[in-house]
Amino acid sequence: GAHLESVANESAILALRDKSPSIHNRHFKEAVDKVMMCEKLDRKPNDDERYRIAVHETGHALLSELNRPGSVSHITVTNRGKALGYMRAIPEDDLYLYTRDYLEQQIQICVAGAVSEKLILNSQSTGASNDFNEAVKCARQIIVAGLSSLGVIWEEIIPREKYHQEIQDIINEQEQDVEKILSSKLGVLKDVAQLLKDQEYISGSELRGLIGEKESIH
Template identity: 30%
Template sequence: MIWVLILLVVFAISFFYLMFYDDRELSPVTVPGTKGKEKEQNRPSTTFKDVAGLDEVIEELQDIVDYMNNTQKYRAMGAKFPKGIIFYGPPGTGKTLLASAMAGETRAAFYPVSGSEFVEKYVGVGASRIRALFQKARKTAPSVIFIDEIDAVGSRRNVDNNSEKDQTLNQLLVEMDGFNSNDEAVIVIGATNRLDLLDEALLRPGRFDRHIFIGHPNLRAREEILRVHTKNKPLEPDVDLKELAMKTFGMTGAHLASIANEAAILAVRRGKKRIGCDEFNEAIERVIAGIEKKNAYVIEKEKLIVAYHEAGHALISNLLKVNTISKISIVPRGHALGYVLNLPNEDNFLETKTQLLNRMCVLLGGRAAEELIFKDVSSGAQNDLKEVTQIALTMITSYGMSDIGKRVYDGQNTRYSEEIDREVNKIIDMCYKETLAILEKNKNLLDKIVNKLLEANSLNGYEIDEIIKSSKSSRMVTA
């Protein structure tokens, strides 16, 4: 019994220590994930010059930077200091870099933390950490607090939430409302991939005044990002950054940085003094498809199936003019036994119904080619079918591109689920039949591509074009 009492006393002391001690000036949790004085001196050297492809966002932030650097002229006009900014969008698009650059532009102390650092099982700990963070930020003003993955601490409150999480969020709301003093030059930047998860009280004007979307870079932005990440790297004269930008459609700034770094590593491995096109192309394939499996053994029958599967994708894409084929390969990479690299003809912000249907036909081209040649299908079309299903579902529920009506269907409403499922099957079956018909009319082209592919293991876009141009077979294009 004595030992049990001792353990209870120790637990009680530990609990009260966590509850109250961290409110003190020298608390060990004053700034989550940092060491007090070291954190105060964190003034980033990054500026907007180090950020590429986000000109519109930088222009939007210039007003706030100017306010922090020239507060008096704004006060003279009666302008109030913006309290917070939310960066939202896909991961890897530069949200953290922008926050650091903004702190560098204003020569402000920078406090980067993660939302998960405030999530604790003990009631009151997260709230006390919020208080400590804001106290430090006020003492070292001008300062920038950056909360990455803010949805971890700022998600919408409901009856299922625990009291610790609610207290932490409430403390954050209170601290942000406390920026009414003219001598406080502190701004809070939050970053999230899911803006829809955040509590409405957090997003209202007066707390996070500006919501800025940061999406995937377009062609020009990707070229600028590549230029930034290759400025200190020796490149061969024939390396065309615009062409590389075209090959990296849909990639984020993080992907592009990884490609530039992988290309440099490959050049060193090969004993080269400059980075060439081969290294960049190899790096792109690594990022998209994974590491090449040099010692992978594929039986001849499977190799033939893969060849027809990939050739089916490439041929349909070429005939329907969906994308420009960059490369087709049957060399295993990552989890894939083969792959096709496509280059979009242009960066589209909108897609028509015809374009979506044609894209579905390209995805179904591999499975249709297997059925046409082998009268059987393999498991290799799993990811293709998953993407086709998602496109068809989005067309029906979000774009109103189906026979069941021009309206948007709420995903939570199961009232129309059976009708939607039937329409999904109808659209996929229509695309599959059309794809199969195109391949039947161009079977000799399919065979020629496969024969060349089996000889060389890979073909580039120019070689595929030459095979198709040299043939007199009829072409079928969807209306």
């Protein structure tokens, strides 16, 4: 409720700043981002950083679309709060149960940004730290639910070393799969990343159109 009120207020303020007689969809979208991610940072990344961020976020978006078509709302390299760029996913219906496949797909989306940096820029950055934290959470869910190679276990009695090794194995396997997938999509990955760097924002529908165009060529 409080978030909705904040979004409505921010939308009205943005419309006033634009001297717009009415509140448009773009005002609502920017208001949502502002409320959820905080204000834009004053300091802007340099050109090289901006391209790296674009590559990173494009990786997330491509894997999201490949795993769950129609899932991306938009991607941007506009920095807000602590985020230098981000991919916004379209909210899914609430799930109460997760399969191993679903959690593995989520891990793939998390690590895709770092893998994209590695493939295109031959190095990775600290920008992926939060992504890997999320990937670890998903791997832990797989283990705790008895869906890993350890079988049905009690988390508290697993030797710490064995537990961490299983988490690492789960994430490494998905990371290898993502590298294969993105290696086969380097053309669209580079094209979308460059476009994102140039125009700062790509909508989900525009992204899907770009993927479709590239796929139809081959």
